[in-house]
Amino acid sequence: MLFFITVAIIYAFLTCWLAYLWQQIPRFRLDNQGVGIPLTVIVPARNESENISNLLNDLLDQTYKNFQIIVVDDNSEDNTYSIVEAFLSQFQNDFKLLRLEKDSNPSKGKKAAIYSGIQVATGEYIITTDADCRVEKDWLKALAQYISKTNAKLISAPVTFYKEKTLFEKIQTVEFMSLIGAGAAFMHIKKPNMCNGANICYQKQAFYEVGGFAGNEHLASGDDEFLMHKIASKYPNGVMFLKAKEAIVRTKALPDFKVFYNQRKRWGSKWSHYKKVSPKLVAITVFGFHFIFCTVLICWLLGIISIETLLTVFFTKLFSEILFIGSLLSFSQHRNKIFLIPLVAILHPFYIVLFGLAGNFGSYTWKDRKMN
Helix, strand or coil: CHHHHHHHHHHHHHHHHHHHHHHHCCCCCCCCCCCCCCEEEEEEECCCCCCHHHHHHHHHCCCCCCEEEEEEECCCCCCHHHHHHHHHHHCCCCEEEEECCCCCCCCCCHHHHHHHHHHHCCCCEEEECCCCCEECCCHHHHHHHHHHHHCCCEEECCEEECCCCCHHHHHHHHHHHHHHHHHHHHHHCCCCCCCCCCCEEEEHHHHHHCCCCCCCCCCCCCCCHHHHHHHHHHCCCCEEECCCHHHCEEECCCCCHHHHHHHHHHHHCCHHHCCCHHHHHHHHHHHHHHHHHHHHHHHHHCCCCCHHHHHHHHHHHHHHHHHHHHHHHHHCCCHHHHHHHHHHHHHHHHHHHHHHHHCCCCCEEECCEEEC
16 A cells, blocks of 8 residues: 555655765774873672673773773672672772662662762763673773864763674664664764663762752653653764774673563653653654554555555565665674674564553563562
8 A cells, every 4th residue: 555655665765865865974083192181980889799790801901091980789689799899909999899788878779870970980981881791992092082083972882792692682783773873864964863881981079950850750761762862952062972892891791581671661660751852762663663564564464454564664674774774783893794684674573562552551570670
């Protein structure tokens, strides 16, 4: 039917536009210029005994030395605290290990951990990452030089997965890079809508100027995006994306659908709480397109539309996604996963509809906590 084909063409046009915007973001090149901006890396950690040693070793290897480290143990039930404690003597940097007390402030979970770190941070800029991440040796150097050249108030940088073994994990990489690319593209046109707290940097003064996490403390998610929206409102030109391979943070893909479901449900729960119009509009538009794509397949199964219409819609959609996601996979050194884009193109509409609806209903579990 003409309606479905028209929708596919509009979707393809918008996706190609995102691909164009991604290409327009200049690749940041590091140089030998000395930068002395004091940074504070805050790592909230809950039950991360299997992972946090890797991150701390990566921080030991940083080529940029003017940084403070604050690890905040968020009521871990394993030996995360003692593992971090054993690293204290290995760092010449100012290294603080905090233990978040239960009900220590009105926030909860990750926001409370980050906020407690910010209160004792000495750096001019705050950088947050997750305890299960790996970072490049020039990660902090890239951020410091980018701050020096741009005076950005908030910087979002790339996040991707590593050591994916199963097909499910590899599919997550393809899908996730589309989110990173879309977030970067909208930052480039000064309409930031999403970022990832595993690799985000912001001026401590700007954090306090916009009221920090005030207004969304009750939500377990949103330590990144809600803050970004607030900073963007006060500083329209101050939110930027750092496109540099040295700045990529890598984390593990989720091992099974149950954990994946809870994470995406947690992410989806933020949408209805966006205060800015543009992120809401993007979320509704994305949901609407993929709802229609699901409808196309259902209509074909019911014999309402022809196979020719189905294939026209699918390949129109697929072409634009190969153009967009393919460039992102190449940038993040996942070129060998480009062949999975057609599979993701089939699954993605159902995923978007499922989590777009599920995120607004019921509770979910994250980090061994039940959230409402």
